Amino acid sequence: NGCYTQVFKGENQECFLEGMKRIFEHIKCVPYKIWFDNLSAAVIIGKNRERNLVEQFERFALHYGFEINFCNPNSGHEKGNVENKVGYVRRNMFVPIPQFDNIDEYNRELLKLGDLDMQRPHYKKGETIAKLLEEEKRFMFKLPEKEFEVCRIKTAIADKYGKVEFETNIYSTSPAYSGEEVILKITADKVIVMNKQFKKLVIHDRIYGKNKESMKWHPYLEVMAKRPNAIKYTRFFNELPDIWKNYIDSQDIEGKKRSLKALMKMIEGDNTEGLINATKAIGETLNNGVSDIDSIIATYYRIKNVGNAAINEINLKDNVPKVKEYKPDISVYDSLYKKEVSAI
Structure with missing residues (x-):
């Protein structure tokens, strides 16, 4: 019961x-x-x-x-x-x-x-x-040694934008797969896009609804970086936080390319979390009076890895001689004074 x-x-x-x-x-x-x-x-x-x-x-x-x-x-x-x-x-x-x-x-x-x-x-x-x-x-079966992978496999043809349709919803792949056949691995909560060699290209959260779209921008930014002046006409640019739009707009062509490539690294793997951290990074960097993209990237990785930094113990080889601990004697500085003073 x-x-x-x-x-x-x-x-x-x-x-x-x-x-x-x-x-x-x-x-x-x-x-x-x-x-x-x-x-x-x-x-x-x-x-x-x-x-x-x-x-x-x-x-x-x-x-x-x-x-x-x-x-x-x-x-x-x-x-x-x-x-x-x-x-x-x-x-x-x-x-x-x-x-x-x-x-x-x-x-x-x-x-x-x-x-x-x-x-x-x-x-x-x-x-x-x-x-x-x-x-x-006691009367039930033991679990099988090998796990059963619950999923559905199907093929789809990407459109000219590199997008595929599944159950009326649209999922992005990559511009490189425009017009190509890709493989979809569908689970209860994910839609995994793979190439014909079953290499993972993009992982989407499965959409529950009708006529919606899931867009992973990372594969598209590489193409945009080659024509940076055209980015302001894209949906991706319009969805960016204002601070990023203003920053990219203020750059020359080479600066736009570097900014887009940097942003591509920051959002790789997770559009939402990556963009949140990238926006924190650019805001903090600009507030400190620094505006170069390398400083923004450094701030991004500091924010992303906060709490994850680990200092591993260094294990020296046996043939490395041991060094005695050095203890400085600061009493010699007393001779510079008329009378002895206590060390701070």
């Missing part, structure tokens, strides 16, 4: 399988038999009401070894406990409406809440639900 809960931004197959995978890994075993509703992420109902397993779901089940069973359509009474559990979870875990900054951290917290909830006694058997679950685990 226990349960574990995970939250996702969508109801697609990747979210469905990722949720089960996390629960399996949390309890460190796999039930030998699982009952499912007739959800589209797992099964396709044919014209004659026959069930056809979705390929990825079938591979998932074969990997973990559990037996698949489906409830009859429109038969909620067959899983009454599950239907009631949905309401129980809503009332006990999602009231008041939770607020969080990181969905992965919150999902880990939900697994812990599931463990805590199972400390209550079973309504019929008298033992705690947690103890009953531990007894059930």
